[in-house]
Amino acid sequence: MGYGRxxxxxxxxxPSLYVxxxxxxxxxxxxxxxxxxxxxxxxxxxxxLLAVALILASAVSAVVLIVGKSKASNPAASxxxxxxxxxxxxxxxxxxxxxxxxVDSLLDFPGSNAASEQDLVHISFNMTxxxxxxxxxxxxxxxxxxxxxxxxxxxxxxxxxxxxxVDALSRALTSVAPGVESSSxxxxxxxxxxxxxxQDTCGEGFAQIKxxxxxxxxxxxxxxxxxxxxxxxxxxxxxxxxxxxGVPIQNKRRRLLGNSEMERDIMGDNADVSRDFPKWLGRRxxxxxxxxxxQMQADIIVSKDGNGTYKTIxxxxxxxxxxxxxxxxxxxxxxxxxxxxxxxGRKKTNLMFVGDGKGKTVITGGKSVAQNLTTFHTASFAATxxxxxxxxxxxxxxxGPAKHQAVALxxxxxxxxxxxxxxxxYQDTFYVxxxxxxxxxxxxxxxxxxIFGNAAVVFQNCSIYARKPMAFxxxxxxxxxxxxxxxxxxxxxxxxxxLATPELEGxxxxxxxxxxxxxxxxxxxxxxxxxxxxxxxxxxxxxxxTTFALDTLYYGEYMNYGPGGAIGKRVTWPxxxxxxxxxxxxxxxxxxxxxxxxxxxxxxxxxxxxxSL
Numbered sequence: 120m121g122y123g124r125x126x127x128x129x130x131x132x133x134p135s136l137y138v139x140x141x142x143x144x145x146x147x148x149x150x151x152x153x154x155x156x157x158x159x160x161x162x163x164x165x166x167x168l169l170a171v172a173l174i175l176a177s178a179v180s181a182v183v184l185i186v187g188k189s190k191a192s193n194p195a196a197s198x199x200x201x202x203x204x205x206x207x208x209x210x211x212x213x214x215x216x217x218x219x220x221x222v223d224s225l226l227d228f229p230g231s232n233a234a235s236e237q238d239l240v241h242i243s244f245n246m247t248x249x250x251x252x253x254x255x256x257x258x259x260x261x262x263x264x265x266x267x268x269x270x271x272x273x274x275x276x277x278x279x280x281x282x283x284x285v286d287a288l289s290r291a292l293t294s295v296a297p298g299v300e301s302s303s304x305x306x307x308x309x310x311x312x313x314x315x316x317x318q319d320t321c322g323e324g325f326a327q328i329k330x331x332x333x334x335x336x337x338x339x340x341x342x343x344x345x346x347x348x349x350x351x352x353x354x355x356x357x358x359x360x361x362x363x364x365g366v367p368i369q370n371k372r373r374r375l376l377g378n379s380e381m382e383r384d385i386m387g388d389n390a391d392v393s394r395d396f397p398k399w400l401g402r403r404x405x406x407x408x409x410x411x412x413x414q415m416q417a418d419i420i421v422s423k424d425g426n427g428t429y430k431t432i433x434x435x436x437x438x439x440x441x442x443x444x445x446x447x448x449x450x451x452x453x454x455x456x457x458x459x460x461x462x463x464g465r466k467k468t469n470l471m472f473v474g475d476g477k478g479k480t481v482i483t484g485g486k487s488v489a490q491n492l493t494t495f496h497t498a499s500f501a502a503t504x505x506x507x508x509x510x511x512x513x514x515x516x517x518x519g520p521a522k523h524q525a526v527a528l529x530x531x532x533x534x535x536x537x538x539x540x541x542x543x544x545y546q547d548t549f550y551v552x553x554x555x556x557x558x559x560x561x562x563x564x565x566x567x568x569x570i571f572g573n574a575a576v577v578f579q580n581c582s583i584y585a586r587k588p589m590a591f592x593x594x595x596x597x598x599x600x601x602x603x604x605x606x607x608x609x610x611x612x613x614x615x616x617x618l619a620t621p622e623l624e625g626x627x628x629x630x631x632x633x634x635x636x637x638x639x640x641x642x643x644x645x646x647x648x649x650x651x652x653x654x655x656x657x658x659x660x661x662x663x664x665t666t667f668a669l670d671t672l673y674y675g676e677y678m679n680y681g682p683g684g685a686i687g688k689r690v691t692w693p694x695x696x697x698x699x700x701x702x703x704x705x706x707x708x709x710x711x712x713x714x715x716x717x718x719x720x721x722x723x724x725x726x727x728x729x730x731s732l
Contacts, residue, residue, distance in 0.1 A: 269491040273324030280317040312606040313553040417450035463502040474512035487522035498529035507532035513541040568598035597635030609643035619654040633661040637668040655683035
């Protein structure tokens with residue numbers, strides 16, 4: 120994952136840096152036809168953003184009313200006094216990772232000098248939202264510039280990610296406004312965590328580009344945005360409380376299943392089990408996930424032979440409603456679908472894609488960073504619209520190991536579900552980019568960092584297959600990129616099977632496989648109650664680069680079994696832990712990790728809400 124990311128290397132060597140170059144590619148991003156289409160599109164964007172700016176200007180006045188004071192109440196105050204932070208600002212900013220920026224930015228915002236620490240939550244959100252909106256507005260004006268393919272890829276990523284961040288901050292701001300029935304603290308933390316991840320991804324897209332006017336101008340427009348969102352997250356977390364560090368806060372006694380019972384459930388003999396299902400999947404969705412495909416009534420049918428509503432998936436997405444609260448079912452009949460830019464955008468909410476089964480309905484592609492694209496841009500299929508569901512589909516990227524980063528499926532949708540699917544690739548197969556995700560009874564195949572990203576995601580009853588990599592490479596299953604200690608993100612692998620493909624099984628003595636390595640400073644991943652094969656190295660985990668993040672990461676293992684589950688020779692990093700407390704392990708379950716106690720349903724299908732039955 121990542122951009123120009125370090126690769127697992129040959130024994131005795133340091134990780135090598137892969138830089139994609141392909142000067143022979145056509146400069147399609149600068150063609151006149153694309154320019155005309157982009158021109159029309161961006162005029163609409165500019166008009167929309169102007170409206171947003173006017174709305175945000177009104178929000179400034181609202182903040183003044185909220186705190187109950189105005190700068191006009193003390194016209195004699197000197198400039199020096201106005202720049203001195205109040206005790207509330209000092210206290211709030213002391214909890215952030217960027218306190219100087221926090222103080223300066225808050226002092227520049229109307230009403231901050233009269234605000235309490237509680238008021239500063241709303242003010243910090245409002246101020247950051249304005250800065251993000253301004254960055255999006257100014258960045259959109261660069262769309263007419265000529266760019267090389269790599270710069271165009273990074274630029275397009277940033278526009279999409281900035282737009283998503285504006286939406287996330289808007290929802291968070293609405294939730295903390297005085298007098299408004301707020302969303303759960305988990306909701307707000309999720310949206311802020313996603314916005315921070317968006318800015319991180321945007322910045323990384325340009326990090327590997329060597330100079331140029333567009334890169335330099337984007338660097339200026341993006342300046343301090345990640346830090347401002349981080350400060351919002353810290354200020355909110357301090358006021359909201361219940362900060363999740365992965366460490367238990369109280370003792371609770373729960374019955375553990377014996378090994379035979381655990382293996383029975385993990386290996387799938389659970390047809391008579393009573394399960395919970397998340398509230399964000401209503402009664403209809405729960406029923407849809409449990410009934411055979413042929414019993415569903417699809418809203419849209421995609422069939423390559425012309426016997427459906429549309430021949431392509433792209434047409435189906437385009438015709439699906441926007442901002443729909445009703446579930447729209449898109450049935451994709453058996454066939455191999457390779458289409459450009461298959462993406463369920465943020466406006467396309469509550470879409471459910473259903474295929475004819477693994478290996479029958481195949482969505483595929485071959486894009487990779489070798490084509491001067493960002494990793495974010497290589498996905499064969501991507502989804503950011505909330506409520507996305509995929510069932511009985513294979514997602515594939517066939518670029519191959521020599522092309523390095525090549526994503527089969529990327530998800531940044533909140534409340535996303537992937538059920539009974541295959542996700543097949545080599546390096547960077549499954550990009551669990553952001554927000555809350557649940558992956559059930561799905562097979563994931565890859566080599567290097569093949570489950571990566573910064574979502575809050577639970578994999579349950581999945582089979583995770585390491586493939587044979589290139590010579591001198593090491594396999595790493597996860598590369599989690601939690602950047603900030605206040606983000607409520609991580610990868611939880613619960614009741615799964617960690618296996619080797621037959622090809623790797625025959626040569627596993629020549630290749631090491633590891634459970635994960637830390638992409639970012641606060642990387643977090645856990646394996647719980649899972650079978651681990653003997654292809655996994657006894658050390659379990661791999662360094663990213665010497666000692667980077669070894670004392671700030673959180674890597675945990677809880678009651679795994681199988682020949683690769685032995686913990687006697689595991690790494691001794693400060694951040695690694697063998698979890699012995701059920702309370703600590705329970706923090707990474709479906710119930711507590713991806714939706715919280717306020718979302719608990721009473722019934723559902725195909726999932727365990729807690730550690731075990």
